[in-house]
Amino acid sequence: MNSNSDSVFHYHRRTKHSLQQYANSPASLDWDDQPNGFRFFTGCKLFNLPKPGAEREVLFSDLAKSRPAEKLNQATVGLLLELSFGLSAWKQFGPDRWALRCNPSSGNLHPTEAYLINTDAALLPTGVYHYQAYQHSLEQRCLFEQSIENKGIFIGLSSVQWREAWKYGERAFRYCQHDIGHALGCLRYAAAVLGWRIELLSECGDTELSALLGVNRSADFKADEREFADILCRIHTEETSQFYELETLVQAANKGGWQGKAEPLHQYHLYQWELISQVTAATEKPRTESLPLQPAAFLSTAPLAGEKTATQIIRQRRSAQNFNPKSTLAKSKFYQILAATLPEQLPFDMWTQPNNLHLFIFVHRVDDLEPGLYALPRNPAKRSVLQAATSEKFEWQAVLDAPLPLYKLLSANCRNTAKTLSCHQAIASDSAFSLAMVAEFFDTVQGAAWQYRYLFWEAGLIGQVLYLAAEAAGVRGTGIGCYFDDSVHEILGLTDETFQSLYHFTVGTPLDDSRLQTLPAYAHLDNLT
Numbered sequence: 001m002n003s004n005s006d007s008v009f010h011y012h013r014r015t016k017h018s019l020q021q022y023a024n025s026p027a028s029l030d031w032d033d034q035p036n037g038f039r040f041f042t043g044c045k046l047f048n049l050p051k052p053g054a055e056r057e058v059l060f061s062d063l064a065k066s067r068p069a070e071k072l073n074q075a076t077v078g079l080l081l082e083l084s085f086g087l088s089a090w091k092q093f094g095p096d097r098w099a100l101r102c103n104p105s106s107g108n109l110h111p112t113e114a115y116l117i118n119t120d121a122a123l124l125p126t127g128v129y130h131y132q133a134y135q136h137s138l139e140q141r142c143l144f145e146q147s148i149e150n151k152g153i154f155i156g157l158s159s160v161q162w163r164e165a166w167k168y169g170e171r172a173f174r175y176c177q178h179d180i181g182h183a184l185g186c187l188r189y190a191a192a193v194l195g196w197r198i199e200l201l202s203e204c205g206d207t208e209l210s211a212l213l214g215v216n217r218s219a220d221f222k223a224d225e226r227e228f229a230d231i232l233c234r235i236h237t238e239e240t241s242q243f244y245e246l247e248t249l250v251q252a253a254n255k256g257g258w259q260g261k262a263e264p265l266h267q268y269h270l271y272q273w274e275l276i277s278q279v280t281a282a283t284e285k286p287r288t289e290s291l292p293l294q295p296a297a298f299l300s301t302a303p304l305a306g307e308k309t310a311t312q313i314i315r316q317r318r319s320a321q322n323f324n325p326k327s328t329l330a331k332s333k334f335y336q337i338l339a340a341t342l343p344e345q346l347p348f349d350m351w352t353q354p355n356n357l358h359l360f361i362f363v364h365r366v367d368d369l370e371p372g373l374y375a376l377p378r379n380p381a382k383r384s385v386l387q388a389a390t391s392e393k394f395e396w397q398a399v400l401d402a403p404l405p406l407y408k409l410l411s412a413n414c415r416n417t418a419k420t421l422s423c424h425q426a427i428a429s430d431s432a433f434s435l436a437m438v439a440e441f442f443d444t445v446q447g448a449a450w451q452y453r454y455l456f457w458e459a460g461l462i463g464q465v466l467y468l469a470a471e472a473a474g475v476r477g478t479g480i481g482c483y484f485d486d487s488v489h490e491i492l493g494l495t496d497e498t499f500q501s502l503y504h505f506t507v508g509t510p511l512d513d514s515r516l517q518t519l520p521a522y523a524h525l526d527n528l529t
């Protein structure tokens with residue numbers, strides 16, 4: 001076993017929550033010094049994007065169907081960024097006011113930052129831009145001095161780990177990765193609204209990506225608040241040419257003119273989380289072989305229903321904070337939501353890695369379906385391996401009327417169990433169903449330590465599908481990062497690290513909190529000069 005994988009296994013074990021003890025986190029929080037969820041670069045040129053809030057007629061249920069790609073221009077790039085990372089609303093409770101975004105985030109702390117790399121001079125001067133969600137604008141970090149043959153756009157994502165670590169301590173690295181997975185999902189759905197596709201340029205190594213995004217420019221960031229490069233995506237618009245060369249982009253960034261410094265996010269840094277630095281180093285991704293984008297025909301246009309437009313669904317997405325325990329979910333909707341997580345559905349055409357995650361579902365309140373524990377192997381070929389690894393008491397009885405490979409493992413009222421497993425949160429038991437995403441863990445991480453991050457990205461991607469599929473079905477979901485890892489494994493009968501649960505999710509009928517006021521996403525832009 002190599003030492004990077006060892007470090008990852010160590011990190012993973014040490015950041016498990018258990019019934020006896022939560023993973024290490026700060027003993028107290030200074031809420032007045034919460035890290036700013038918005039990053040601003042000062043000293044660089046600002047380009048305001050066209051007014052946010054544009055609508056498109058395409059229905060959410062039609063997103064996977066192919067249709068003409070929209071032209072690349074500032075309005076379409078603005079819409080892509082807004083529907084992926086922009087604001088969706090403000091919430092107010094008494095004197096407290098906070099922004100919500102199209103992408104969800106653990107604790108609403110938003111570690112993910114997005115960069116646009118533009119090589120099309122007709123769109124904007126070519127260079128690297130930071131997307132500033134608060135003002136819906138682009139901060140020009142780098143102006144390319146050489147022209148590049150390929151005309152198009154790329155989006156790079158990075159994480160400010162400190163934003164999560166401030167609250168969640170050592171487990172925060174996991175949450176940053178979940179958030180990247182959600183962000184990728186957001187990007188793919190937003191691109192689909194425009195008839196565009198996303199290619200994950202997973203061949204890119206972290207060192208070259210850091211240089212391209214400028215996050216390696218340590219003098220431009222407060223030391224504790226640096227960003228870590230995660231992934232580069234190529235956006236396939238109508239105009240994208242086939243030619244693309246990572247070296248050319250990185251070279252243009254290296255030779256380009258950089259401007260701006262990141263404003264501090266936070267005043268005091270009382271804690272240093274050495275374990276996060278270790279796992280970050282251990283999971284650094286080298287350059288690897290490029291994996292081709294799936295052909296467009298790969299997508300199945302099956303099963304989402306609903307009459308709402310995609311822009312409506314994306315902007316109305318919220319996390320449910322409470323569920324109505326008296327409501328039930330129609331079985332057809334249950335199947336529809338789960339089927340959306342299968343690898344032949346949008347957004348998984350962008351996912352060129354193996355599908356390593358499978359769902360174990362606690363069914364609480366689904367009409368005409370016995371409450372109990374169910375399994376959905378997302379790769380049907382893995383069913384027997386999952387069966388062999390889990391409790392021998394499980395029935396693995398195929399649910400015959402389900403249009404997906406769903407198996408009943410046992411009939412039971414699992415509400416209390418689900419609640420306890422998810423750190424005693426009632427959202428896991430008052431819902432229609434909650435679930436654990438179980439990864440093919442040991443072999444994947446042992447093969448390449450950086451794959452640890454990809455496993456969480458895949459989990460976040462599935463989470464984003466569940467969020468939007470739930471909204472489309474007229475219900476609501478919530479990601480659950482807080483769960484007792486080994487208690488989940490015990491319930492499933494998993495006895496070693498071959499499989500590990502990496503994320504939980506819950507879906508049901510939300511109960512709205514009438515004390516909270518909802519305000520429009522971008523009214524503040526009217527007051528900005």
Ligand SMILES: Cc1cc2nc3c(=O)[nH]c(=O)nc-3n(C[C@H](O)[C@H](O)[C@H](O)COP(=O)(O)O)c2cc1C
Pocket residue numbers: 100101103104105106107108175178179182317318319320321425427478479480481482
């Ligand atoms: C990775 C992840 C983990 C989360 N874990 C929890 C959780 O354990 N409990 C909870 O109530 N909400 C959880 N959430 C929901 C966030 O609190 C929510 O996304 C955030 O407050 C922003 O609100 P919004 O989703 O309505 O935009 C999680 C979200 C994500 C993305």
